[in-house]
Amino acid sequence: MAYYSNKELEIKSAELRLKLLKYIKMANAGHTGGDLSCIDILNVLYNDVLNVSPDTFNDPGRNRYIQSKGHSVEALYVVLASKGFFPESDLETLSKYNSHFVGHPTRKVNGIEFNTGALGHGLSISAGIALAGKMDNMSYRVYTLLGDGELAEGSNWEAAMFASHNKLDNLVAIIDNNTLQITGKTAEVCNPYPVDERFRAFGWDVAFVDGHNIPELRNIFKEVPFTDGKPSLIIANTVKGKGVSFMENVAKWHHGVPDDREFSMAIDELEQNLETIKNSVYADNR
Amino acid sequence: MQITDKLILGKANLEVYSETLIELAREDRNVLAVTSDSRGSAKLVRFAKELPEHIVETGIAEQNLVGVSAGLASCGKKVFATAPACFLTARSLEQIKNDVAYSGFPVNIVGISAGVSYGALGSTHHSLHDIAALRAINNITIVVPADNTETCLSVKAAASSDKPIYLRFGKKPMPHLYGTDDRFEIGRASVLLHGDDIAFIACGEAVAPVFEAAQLLHNEGISARVISMHTIKPLDKETLITAANECSGLITVEEHLIFGGLGEACAAALMEEGVYIPFQRVGIPDEYTVTGSQTDIFRHYGISAEGLHASAINILKRTSKN
Numbered sequence: 001m002a003y004y005s006n007k008e009l010e011i012k013s014a015e016l017r018l019k020l021l022k023y024i025k026m027a028n029a030g031h032t033g034g035d036l037s038c039i040d041i042l043n044v045l046y047n048d049v050l051n052v053s054p055d056t057f058n059d060p061g062r063n064r065y066i067q068s069k070g071h072s073v074e075a076l077y078v079v080l081a082s083k084g085f086f087p088e089s090d091l092e093t094l095s096k097y098n099s100h101f102v103g104h105p106t107r108k109v110n111g112i113e114f115n116t117g118a119l120g121h122g123l124s125i126s127a128g129i130a131l132a133g134k135m136d137n138m139s140y141r142v143y144t145l146l147g148d149g150e151l152a153e154g155s156n157w158e159a160a161m162f163a164s165h166n167k168l169d170n171l172v173a174i175i176d177n178n179t180l181q182i183t184g185k186t187a188e189v190c191n192p193y194p195v196d197e198r199f200r201a202f203g204w205d206v207a208f209v210d211g212h213n214i215p216e217l218r219n220i221f222k223e224v225p226f227t228d229g230k231p232s233l234i235i236a237n238t239v240k241g242k243g244v245s246f247m248e249n250v251a252k253w254h255h256g257v258p259d260d261r262e263f264s265m266a267i268d269e270l271e272q273n274l275e276t277i278k279n280s281v282y283a284d285n286r
Numbered sequence: 287m288q289i290t291d292k293l294i295l296g297k298a299n300l301e302v303y304s305e306t307l308i309e310l311a312r313e314d315r316n317v318l319a320v321t322s323d324s325r326g327s328a329k330l331v332r333f334a335k336e337l338p339e340h341i342v343e344t345g346i347a348e349q350n351l352v353g354v355s356a357g358l359a360s361c362g363k364k365v366f367a368t369a370p371a372c373f374l375t376a377r378s379l380e381q382i383k384n385d386v387a388y389s390g391f392p393v394n395i396v397g398i399s400a401g402v403s404y405g406a407l408g409s410t411h412h413s414l415h416d417i418a419a420l421r422a423i424n425n426i427t428i429v430v431p432a433d434n435t436e437t438c439l440s441v442k443a444a445a446s447s448d449k450p451i452y453l454r455f456g457k458k459p460m461p462h463l464y465g466t467d468d469r470f471e472i473g474r475a476s477v478l479l480h481g482d483d484i485a486f487i488a489c490g491e492a493v494a495p496v497f498e499a500a501q502l503l504h505n506e507g508i509s510a511r512v513i514s515m516h517t518i519k520p521l522d523k524e525t526l527i528t529a530a531n532e533c534s535g536l537i538t539v540e541e542h543l544i545f546g547g548l549g550e551a552c553a554a555a556l557m558e559e560g561v562y563i564p565f566q567r568v569g570i571p572d573e574y575t576v577t578g579s580q581t582d583i584f585r586h587y588g589i590s591a592e593g594l595h596a597s598a599i600n601i602l603k604r605t606s607k608n
């Protein structure tokens with residue numbers, strides 16, 4: 001896998017934000033807020049952790065990524081396109097008649113492992129893949145991304161119990177903890193917090209990370225499993241709508257699509273941010 | 287078989303399921319049973335003892351059971367996700383739909399103690415909706431074996447299938463319904479008795495009483511065709527339509543609500559082919575069943591030799607032929 005410096009990955013994140021916004025605008029549909037909150041996580045996973053590419057995608061030993069919060073699919077699409085799983089221009093068909101690029105992941109799109117989007121499914125699926133890996137003495141890991149609102153689905157807790165019972169330390173769950181869901185603050189809808197204590201009580205080891213800090217994300221993924229014999233949970237503290245000021249921490253951008261004026265404001269801000277990163281003198285840890 | 291053959295009682299289909307699974311798992315390290323605290327009811331205790339590496343236990347958590355099974359199947363495991371049909375096809379219906387059928391991984395969904403097998407436990411434990419629910423989901427084959435032969439062969443076929451399948455088993459010992467010449471193939475109905483007055487299209491544990499009804503009718507000079515429509519989806523329309531063209535009346539018999547099951551599948555196929563024939567669905571009507579054992583419930587709703595005999599006589603009264 002090509003090695004990227006932190007600065008290169010930050011540039012990628014900025015570019016991916018621009019792209020996902022462009023395709024959401026083109027489709028006039030998408031889960032903008034959550035896409036922007038998880039894009040740095042996906043960037044780091046695909047460019048520093050997973051080591052999957054179109055060439056290795058059918059390798060039984062590949063690392064797996066299951067996107068349980070399937071609605072943030074535009075983030076996944078732009079990352080997969082940048083990895084060469086399909087031409088980026090395919091995304092011009094997003095949400096259009098007869099396109100494979102629908103609003104939740106499906107296996108019709110190269111690079112996607114499972115059809116997800118109904119919440120509370122990814123952790124069980126990932127636990128099954130992790131268990132198969134243990135049975136077959138494979139060294140792959142399974143990474144799955146959950147939303148904070150999604151934690152209200154009881155099936156997550158069935159899977160959490162199962163994963164620790166079976167000592168699935170090759171399973172890594174990441175919560176895109178943007179603290180909002182469609183109705184408002186997750187804590188006020190049906191409070192899942194403290195998530196860390198709850199998962200620890202279910203036999204997991206847990207760490208927090210700033211979900212927008214590229215070096216921190218890279219480091220935390222190097223530390224899994226946090227404890228041998230236990231599944232790992234990374235609670236990535238994120239900002240819904242991250243990178244576009246007027247979208248940040250505003251629940252209505254859960255699946256809001258910017259109008260023309262908002263779109264050009266958002267693009268301006270993201271392009272400026274991209275320039276700033278490019279021009280920054282970065283104390284790289286390469 | 288022949289109409290005059292005496293029925294010989296075999297084992298419960300569930301027992302044969304378990305024996306067949308042991309046979310398969312001994313040969314293939316990838317064959318797995320996944321259970322939800324259900325190995326006892328699934329007759330898998332011996333399987334678990336002999337082949338501990340082949341059983342995955344999720345505890346009483348059917349949603350997780352199906353999700354885990356899909357994950358395992360995506361890695362090449364031949365998974366038999368086994369739980370009481372009432373829970374497996376209701377609580378975890380969304381996992382069956384999305385993780386298995388829509389994602390397209392060949393999990394074998396095995397509903398045990400189906401229909402009213404748990405008769406006296408009441409309607410929480412009955413699965414009279416499962417065929418209807420799964421018929422409305424794309425990319426899953428539905429097989430309801432009638433006897434030990436159909437059970438053994440359908441389990442073997444499922445293990446090597448690359449498509450999701452639902453297998454539905456009861457727990458009562460079943461008579462052997464297959465003669466040495468009878469063939470079994472998923473998707474192709476088996477004509478167990480040849481006759482041309484009345485046709486019975488049945489599946490699962492409802493086939494045995496149909497056979498007995500055919501013998502009663504035979505004593506009165508009425509010949510019945512008995513078809514085990516073990517595969518409900520995809521339906522074998524050819525065998526169905528041939529029966530409708532060659533017989534004077536047609537009765538479907540199923541251990542399921544009459545809505546959305548075998549009967550409606552047959553009726554739709556006949557209508558679309560322009561085959562109009564005196565027709566009756568025998569099954570559980572739109573109510574929570576009368577209480578009692580499976581036998582009591584079957585008798586109450588006419589899924590018995592006497593009840594089906596009476597249905598046949600009624601249908602034949604409506605035909606011009608008789």
Ligand SMILES: [Mg+2]
Pocket residue numbers: 147148149176177178179180181186
């Ligand atoms: Mg959220």
